[in-house]
Amino acid sequence: MTLLINLAGLLLIALIIGWFWLSQPGGRKTRSQQIVSETTVIVDNGVYDPAVIHARAGQPLTLHFQRKDPSPCAEQVVFHGLDVSAFLDTGKTTTITLDNPAAGEYRFTCQMQMYQGRLVVD
Ligand SMILES: [Cu+2]
Structure with missing residues (x-):
């Protein structure tokens, strides 16, 4: 025992x-992780890949969200504190451009906040 x-x-x-x-x-x-000005984010299986994105303040940032997950959960990405959001089509790539991101840390999530990502701008 x-x-x-x-x-x-x-x-x-x-x-x-x-x-x-x-x-x-x-x-x-x-x-x-490198500081990027452009990157592709895969949306699949409940995660963003990469889930953390590093960018330079004041430098335009282009994000290509490639949605593979057909669940409705994945259909929208919301950048909290940046007033940016987009609907993502399954099997397609949706491009979001942040023209002049201010330094800070911003969460990006699906509308239900199950998908979780972080954008770090310095
Ligand atoms: Cu969700």
Whole structure:
């Protein structure tokens, strides 16, 4: 019985470590991510890829949202704090241009905020 509990504990620890480990690559990718003036964002399976976009303040930013997910959840992208939103057609690419983004951090999400992305402008 004690052995079982110990095994369960070990399993739990392994799961927790695994969870942190798996959540790391995203973090690493974020840090190494280049500042872009144009990029393509894939909308699929409940995530934006990339989910974090780094851009330069005052430099026009062109984003091509390529929607693969047919679920209604994915149909709109909203940039919070920028007053920018767009409807995305399934299987198509929708281009959004931010002419003069101000420095700051902006979330971009679907209308229900299940898809989550972050635009970092510095
Ligand atoms: Cu949604």
